[in-house]
Amino acid sequence: MIDPEEPLEQQVARQAKIIDALMRRANRQHEVGSSAYGAFQSAIALQAQVWAKTRDLERTTDELRHARDDSERMRKNLADALSAMDGGVALFTGGRLEVGNDIFLRLLPDISARLQRGLSVEDCFAAMSESRHLVTVEGNFDVALAQARRSRVGASVVSLVFELAGDRWYQINLQRTSSENLVLLLTEITAIVRRNRSEKETLIDAQADYLQAVFENMTSGVCTFSPEGAVMMYNQQFRQLLGLPYTMLQKGTELQRLLDFVARHEIITEAGALEIAQWLDRLERQGRLRRRVRHATGRMLDLHAHRLPDGGVLLELKDVTLETRATEMLENRVAERTAELTRANAQLREQFVEMARVEDELRLAKERAEAAVSSKTRFLAAASHDLLQPINAAKLLIATLRDSAAETRFAPMVERLDGSFASIEQLLHSLLDISRLESADRALTPSDVCLGTLMRSVWEDQTPLAQRKGVQLDVVPSMVFVRSDPVYLLRSIQNLMVNAIQYTPAGGRVLVGCRRRGDRVELQVWDTGVGISRKDQKRIFEEFARAENVPLGSGVGLGLSIVDRTCRHLGHKVRVRSKPGSGSVFSIEMEIAAGRPPGAQEGCDRTPVEDYEMSHIVLLIENDPDVLFAFTGKLEQWGASVLAAGSTAEALRHVRDMGMPPDIILADYQLDDGDTGDRAIAAVRALSGVRVPAIMITADRSNELLKTGAREGFSVLTKPVQLSRLRPLIEWKIRWQAPEEAAAE
Known part of the structure; x- marks a missing residue:
């Protein structure tokens, strides 16, 4: 029991x-x-x-x-054992004071009555921090206690050092003896602190003596001033260089008094009271001062003044008399030699006066010729926007008319009109490309370009042309990166592919692919067309040159010239292999970008884009009324609801009236009154609070705009816009890119 x-x-x-x-x-x-x-x-x-x-x-x-x-x-x-220990000891069991020796209990007399058995360790530390005998504490009681409780059992944690009245110093050690018990040890370190203080003062005195010895043995004169402007240390060289009396340069002498003495006795010839005041002002503003001055004895002195970290000033004087005299002597000899050379040049100038006159006439003739060419080039480059605006509007209107006239008796006429206009567009693009390549301020910017992306883009643009001609167009994209300009390389590939389709009869085939050549890659365009004779292969890259066996009305001969000029500027090699009646092979050899592995392979199928209804709200921003009308009609024909705006302000009014953001923004870059499309996109996004998908449609082909689009999150299409690329891009921006960007945000 x-x-x-x-x-x-x-x-x-x-x-x-x-x-x-x-x-x-x-x-x-x-x-x-x-x-x-x-x-x-x-x-x-x-x-x-x-x-x-x-x-x-x-x-x-x-x-x-x-x-x-x-x-x-x-x-x-x-208790007796704890009392016999040299330092203070306290045992806390379960966070409560169990026992403590007399040293611990009487260390702080004003709180001894509060240190009773059962007192929590937190209250114990709080009482210690409130004692009037406690002067300073290096650390925090709460942080030390938390650190001790996190430490392993048996580990000693040096937590705090504090000072008591009477210059007494103690160190607290906390140690866990079990999961719930804590021992507090107080060790007096007064002797150690006082000894360290004495050693530090001794070391400082020794360093001061050493520093003074260094000062005395310097070749330069050095003097230091306290933040209040009193002399602290100086060497005899400083006094001797300035010629100051012993009574003037003493420890504690004011800087202002010293400067007044120098100005009053004209020790430095240029240093009047006003000049010295300017020196002090510059030293105050810049923290340093450097001057070369002349002493009253004729010696040249370099004066250096620096602000010290504590706010004091360091003055350094160096005698540069010999250096100055050597410099003056060298300058005199240089002047004499210069005079001799001047006389010789005068004689040579007289001999070449006639030659200069002839050169001036030649230069003027050359400048007039270059000015004429440059004027033509600048005109074409500057007028590109104005030329492409009506072309873009007409192209949109023709596309709308072709869809409206389908299955009518006007369809063949509209088809011929579309073909004729495509020739005009191609010719205009060729002229503009040539003007940009000839422009003195052209900016080809090579970068890492993926060939597969460019090849797929050209394939999408030229597939309708190949289908109309009955030519099979196959592209095997190579996802390798090369060093080239993306805009001009795209135009070169497009020109080669258009030529291949144009000179290949119905039933033929055009194949585009790449071959590796070590650290280079060769893009090749094969066709089964009419071919080129060996004689014509030498001149087809010239402007307005065509082979003899090509039919009339098949171009003006600018495409290959543009390819040749572009590749020469970019360092690419263009080659052609051909035989009349057997087709041709045009190739561009480029350098592979180092450190860029090929991306995932993408195929090019021949599946046409599905004709679907575009049920989106499109905000169209275009300052040209004709382009705005044509674009609005085409988008509405696709099924879109169009908000047409001629400026940023009008676009913002549409968004406010609608009360919701549009599905996508189509904006021209150059608007009226200095307004731009990127600002319009940013304003609509800021007003709606939504990162609305956007496409910039512009005649500006600069790389800066492409970089801006990548940074701001909008795509860039050049005018005249390819509708076969615009429609799928709109769908992709709305259905895929917008959700991805929203998830990323």
Whole structure:
């Protein structure tokens, strides 16, 4: 009934309950039975059990008393041991103060009464921080306690160093003895701190003596001033260079007094009171000053002044008299030699006067010729926007008319009109390309370009032309990166592919692909066309040159000339292999971009784009009324709801009236009154609070605009716009790019 493993207090309590139950049982006569002998026998047995339990109870009580005596004795011994230690010691059990020695309890007399058993370690530290005997603490009590509790058991953490009144210093060490117990150790480090302080002062004095010895042995004169402007250190060289009396240059002399003495006695010839004031002002503003001055004795001195980190000033004087005299001597000799050369030049000038006159006439003639060419080039380059605007409007109107006239008797006429206009467009592009390549300020910017992307773009543009001619157009894109200009390389590939389709009869084939040549790649365009004779192969890259076997009306001969000029500027090699009646192979050899592995291969299929209804809200921003009308009609023919605007302000009014952002923005770059399309896109996005997909349609072909589009998140299409590329680009921007950008944001 009694577990010997239980504490003594519980065993005694259980024995008391058993004895009480036995006594009650002895008093109940009805439970013993009706026999007197049985009752007597039961009483005798009960009495024996009571005596046995009483003896057990007395023994347990003695053991409990001995255990309490041992505990008190151990506590007293622990207190005596802690009192015998040199430093202060306190033991916290379960975060409460268990015991502490006299050094700990009396270290701060004004809080000794609060350091009682059971005080939490947080309250103990709070009381210590409030003591008036505490001067400074290097650290934080709360941070030290948290660091000690996170440390492993048995690890000692040097947490705090504090100063008490009377220049006494102590260090607190915290150590975990178990998961719940913490020991605080106080160690007096007053002697160590005072010794370190004395050693530091001694070291500073030694360094001062060493620094003074260095000053005295310097060839330059040096003087330092405190932030208040008093002399701190100087060497005799400084006094001797300036010629100052001993009474004037002493430790503690004011800088202003020294400068007044120099100005009053004209020790430095140029240094009047006004000049010295300007020196001080520049030193105050710039933190340094450098001047070459002349001493009253005739010596030349270099004056250097610097602001020190503490706000003081360092002055340095250096005697440069010999250097100055050598410089003056050298300058005189140079002047003499210059005079001799001047006389010789005068003689030579007289001999070449006639030659100069002839050269001037030749130069003027050359300048007039170059001015005429440059004027033509600048005119074409500057007029590109104005030329392409009506071309773009007409192309949009023809596309709208072709779709409207389909299956009518006007369809063949519209088809011929479209073909004629395509020839005009191609010719205009060729003229503009030539003008840009000839322009003195052209800016070809080679970069890493993926060939596969350009080849696929040209394939998408020229597939309708090949289908109309009945020519099979196959492209095997190579996703290798090359060093080239993306705009002009795209035009070169387009010209080669257009020529191949144009001179290949119906039923023929055009194949475009690439071959690796070591660290270079060769883009090749194969065709089964009419071919070129060897004689014509030497001149087909000239302007307006065509082979003899090509039919009339098949171009003006500018495409290959543009390809040749572009490749020469970019460092590419153009080659041709051909035989009359067997087709031709044109190739462009380029350098592969280093460190750019090929991307994933993309195929070019011949599946036409699905003709679907475009149910989007399109915000169209275009300042040219004709282009705006034509573009609006074409987009509405595709099924789009068009908000036509001629400026940024009108576009913002449409968005405010609609109360929601459009699905996509189509904007021209050059608007009226200095307005631009990129600003219009940014304004619409800011007003709606949505990163609306956007496409810039412009005649500007500069790389700066492409970089701006990549940075601001809009695509760039050049005028006249290719509708076969515009429609899928609109769908891609709305259906795919916009969700991706929203998720990224």
